[in-house]
Amino acid sequence: VSELRFEELRGEQVDYAIHRQERTFLPTREHCPLCPTRPGGPQTEIPLPAFEIVVFDNRFPAFEAPLGAAEVVVYTDDHDASFATLAPARAEALMWVWRQRYIELGARADVDYVYIFENRGVEVGVTLHHPHGQIYGYPFLPPVPKLELAADARLGGCAPCTLLARELADGRRVLYENDSVVVYVPYAARWAYEAHVVMREHRPSLRDCEPAELRLLADALQTLTRGYDALFERPFPYVMAVHQAPTAPVEPTTPVEPPAPTDVAAGVLGTGTGAGAHGHLHVEFYPPLRTADKLKYLAGSEQGAGTFISDTLPEESAAKLREAIARAA
Amino acid sequence: MPEPPHRFRRPRPVYPDEMAGKPAEPSACGPLTITRLAKDDGRALIVYARKTDSDAK
Numbered sequence: 001v002s003e004l005r006f007e008e009l010r011g012e013q014v015d016y017a018i019h020r021q022e023r024t025f026l027p028t029r030e031h032c033p034l035c036p037t038r039p040g041g042p043q044t045e046i047p048l049p050a051f052e053i054v055v056f057d058n059r060f061p062a063f064e065a066p067l068g069a070a071e072v073v074v075y076t077d078d079h080d081a082s083f084a085t086l087a088p089a090r091a092e093a094l095m096w097v098w099r100q101r102y103i104e105l106g107a108r109a110d111v112d113y114v115y116i117f118e119n120r121g122v123e124v125g126v127t128l129h130h131p132h133g134q135i136y137g138y139p140f141l142p143p144v145p146k147l148e149l150a151a152d153a154r155l156g157g158c159a160p161c162t163l164l165a166r167e168l169a170d171g172r173r174v175l176y177e178n179d180s181v182v183v184y185v186p187y188a189a190r191w192a193y194e195a196h197v198v199m200r201e202h203r204p205s206l207r208d209c210e211p212a213e214l215r216l217l218a219d220a221l222q223t224l225t226r227g228y229d230a231l232f233e234r235p236f237p238y239v240m241a242v243h244q245a246p247t248a249p250v251e252p253t254t255p256v257e258p259p260a261p262t263d264v265a266a267g268v269l270g271t272g273t274g275a276g277a278h279g280h281l282h283v284e285f286y287p288p289l290r291t292a293d294k295l296k297y298l299a300g301s302e303q304g305a306g307t308f309i310s311d312t313l314p315e316e317s318a319a320k321l322r323e324a325i326a327r328a329a
Numbered sequence: 330m331p332e333p334p335h336r337f338r339r340p341r342p343v344y345p346d347e348m349a350g351k352p353a354e355p356s357a358c359g360p361l362t363i364t365r366l367a368k369d370d371g372r373a374l375i376v377y378a379r380k381t382d383s384d385a386k
Binding site: 045046047048051052053054055056057059089092093096097099100211214 | 358359360363368372374375376377378379
């Protein structure tokens with residue numbers, strides 16, 4: 001059972017899930033708990049000889065009912081695959097799984113924010129190599145989505161809509177586009193190869209996406225992750241964070257309205273809906289590598305003062321990533 | 330120490346504002362079928378598979 005304590009100095013919750021100290025740590029592939037249970041083989045978390053995508057309650061949850069949720073999403077029964085190497089149809093199916101979990105978990109009274117994410121690579125703390133992601137259902141609105149809502153208020157409308165328009169107008173940091181999704185290194189990226197994957201239309205969540213948009217979201221995510229792997233010709237570690245609308249009422253509550261298309265095209269600020277834009281589906285990637293073999297650490301300035309010091313310019317990183325994406329195509 | 334603020338939350342509807350009035354998701358979503366199982370220790374396990382031609386009949 002987890003315990004939440006409120007840290008007054010930073011005004012944030014800290015989750016104590018001390019049972020997680022005992023969780024499975026980098027098992028051999030023969031003892032992978034996310035592989036199927038083969039006939040005659042060891043029992044795994046998935047009692048099936050084969051599967052496409054499965055979701056199950058985390059055995060070592062950071063949150064659990066009646067105060068939240070923690071789930072594991074296994075992308076495939078192929079131990080050696082990755083998000084980038086999934087067949088396109090499987091990646092598209094994963095978007096539908098994310099959507100279904102967002103809706104179901106978000107409907108729970110004890111879940112205020114559904115957070116879908118993937119930690120890839122030991123550099124970001126992965127304990128199981130089998131391709132998988134996780135979903136946390138937070139019983140409160142965490143600080144980062146809260147900051148994004150504050151950005152909505154500061155920019156006078158949907159912040160991701162405004163920032164997307166600016167990136168498209170500038171163009172130097174755009175990595176990839178399709179009809180529904182734009183991928184770019186943000187103007188003020190914190191990580192050397194940070195990238196944001198943003199829906200063109202104002203879609204608060206996966207629930208609001210058309211089927212074609214889900215397919216094109218999967219396409220954009222795979223294009224980026226394949227480019228990442230091509231960048232240094234090695235499996236590229238990252239944290240992938242899916243940001244969507246909170247599933248609990250947010251104060252102040254005003255109607256969600258997308259910016260006018262003319263305003264978006266002009267790259268101006270939002271539509272003056274104040275804090276009413278309650279989220280805009282986008283996926284953020286935080287890769288810890290700053291070179292092929294050097295990691296960016298969160299040290300004195302980042303941890304003690306909250307200010308990132310970057311060794312690279314986003315425009316230069318974007319140029320390298322565009323080349324890598326082209327090589328991987 | 331004071332209790333975290335969420336412990337004093339009032340009950341709220343199953344669906345928040347933006348979801349109010351919308352129907353619950355059926356047991357199939359998009360191109361997928363959903364099968365719900367329970368593991369031996371009671372934890373939920375959800376199996377997703379792409380619909381086959383026979384599913385559509």
